[in-house]
Amino acid sequence: MKQEIKVPTVGESITEATIGSWTKKSGDFVKRNEILMLLETDKASVEVVAENDGVLTILPGAEAGSVVKIGATVATLDTDAKAPAAGAAAPAAEAKPAAQSAAPQASQSTGTQSTGKDMPLSPAVQRIVSEKNLDVGGMSGTGKDGRLTKGDVQDMPAGGAKPAAAPAAAASGGDTKPAKKEAAPLVSAADVLAPRGQSKQGDKKLVAMTTIRKRIAEKLKEAQNTSALLTTFNEIDMGKVMDLRAKYKDKFKEKYGLNLGFNGFFVKAVVEALKTYPAVNAWINGTDIEYHNYYNIGIAVSTEKGLMVPNVKDADMLSIAGIEMTIRDLALKGRDGKITPNDLGGGTFSITNGGVFGSLLSTPILNYPQSAILGLHKIQDRPVAIDGKVEIRPMMYVALTYDHRIIDGKEAVSFLVKVKELVEDPERLLLEI
Structure with a gap:
């Protein structure tokens, strides 16, 4: 029996996907639950697995890189075919001329x-x-x-x-490590020098944008074209949080198996500030304002495929440890290409941290249709006046970009001040007062 392999539904409003790669080829015998291909949507990568054992046939027009509609048939699986016996010759259809196989x-x-x-x-x-x-x-x-x-x-x-x-292991079965590669120079002379009398001005190439990159471009431009963007700034003394982190980081790692970072504190502070200023957790829906009585906080994650913003769902119900573990799991899924549409959908507010790349100050752009995004930056020792005296303190600039159509300047500034106060007084944050 020939079973059709169709492009699955991978999220609301998604009508097409790109075939990123096939992990099997036509004529292969595959087993149930083996991965057949990777689909790239405008939000995530999705694995498609075989529902039964059988021989795969990939249909024309469904090669890697092809854009296919949701529900389209891209391959068939002959479930009546039997697995080839061990050592059996390959089918004649797959044989290649000797001259061709040698090349x-x-x-x-x-x-x-x-x-x-x-x-x-x-x-x-x-x-x-x-x-x-x-x-x-x-x-x-x-x-x-x-x-x-x-x-x-x-x-x-x-x-x-x-x-x-070199082979990974010796014939005796002992484990060996791959030979260490010599580090290649980051830039070779050929990259920057052209032969005398020869210009490199025409040296360029065109690379097609991935589905995810195109969607990122569309969403960012949509945010600029639709929202009335404005950014307000403040700075946070990170000293108390850093002291608390240094005091308990070893016990935290021993208990939870991960490092204690700053994300948990900022997510907690953001949730408390959103409760005080609900318009920052809302967005415009037509001629209405849609308020949200839940707190799904998006954390921007940089991946090989581009920027993704998976969400810490119901962050108000999680401890700092729960938030940190959720962020770690989402980051690993993003790195491995296993982020799902459910991970990415439903966010009400976002946080982006350019400080991990060394950014001192920036103006983040909205994750539309959300109405606000908090930008974190590099922690840097700076001189500040405290009680009439100059002290060197670990300071971080923070930026809140918001949609001025729904959030007034007073609300935006007050929200950011609330976040600042809570992070600077972590005991108050943990006690939720």
């Missing part, structure tokens, strides 16, 4: 490539291979089961290949 496969800009061990490439590796037009046929990687990793391909010259990696 390395040409790299394609689309489609899933495989290593010499016939391992599928991850979306991140596939993107680098396609952009550089690399030939990876016959290569073994340093990843699990010989898979190619980003580190294996990112330093390769465009259009080139490198020798297969």
Whole structure:
């Protein structure tokens, strides 16, 4: 029986998706629950698995990189086919002429490539291979089961290949580590110098935007075009929070298995400030103002695919430890490409931290349709006047960008002052007073 494999529904209002990569190829026998392909939507990556055992056939127009409609049939699964016996010859349809099989496969800009061990490439590796037009046929990687990793391909010259990696283990079965690669220079002379009399002004390339990157661009432009954006600033003395963190970070890690950061304190402070100023937790819906009696706080996460803002759901019901664990789990899902539409949807307010990259001050842009976003920045020792004397204190600039159509300046400034007061007095924050 031929079972149709359709593009699944992956979230409200999403009508199409991009096939990021196939992890199996036509003619492969797959087992139930094995991953067949990765779909990229405007919000996240979604894994599609086989519902039964069978032989896969990918339909024309469903190659990696193709944009497909939700509900469209992209492949079939012959569930009557049996798994090939161990050591059985490959089907005649897949045989290649001897002259062709001896030559390395040409790299394609689309489609899933495989290593010499016939391992599928991850979306991140596939993107680098396609952009550089690399030939990876016959290569073994340093990843699990010989898979190619980003580190294996990112330093390769465009259009080139490198020798297969050494075997991962000796014949005796003992574990060995991959040979250490020599660090390649970040910039070579060829990157900055052109032969005498030769110009490099025409050296450029076009790379198609990913679905997620296009959606990020659309949403940011929509926020600018729709909202009346204004930013107010303040600064926070981080001394007491840093002292509290230094005092309890070891016990915190021992109990919860993760480092005690600053995100939990800021999320807690934001929730208390939102309770005091509910318009900051609302947004405009047509000619109405939609107020929210729940607090889903988005935390901006930078990933290989672009900026994502997964949400800490019902943050008011979580402890600082619960908030930190939720943020860690969301960050890991974002890194591994496993963020779901549910993780990204439903946020009412967002926090972005440019300080982790060294930013001292910035004006964040709204995560539309939300009405406000808090920007955190680098903690820096600065001289401040305290009780008539100059002291060096660990200070952080904070910025609140808000939609002036719904939030007045007084509310925005008061909200930010409330966050400042709570973070500067963490005991009061923890007691929720």
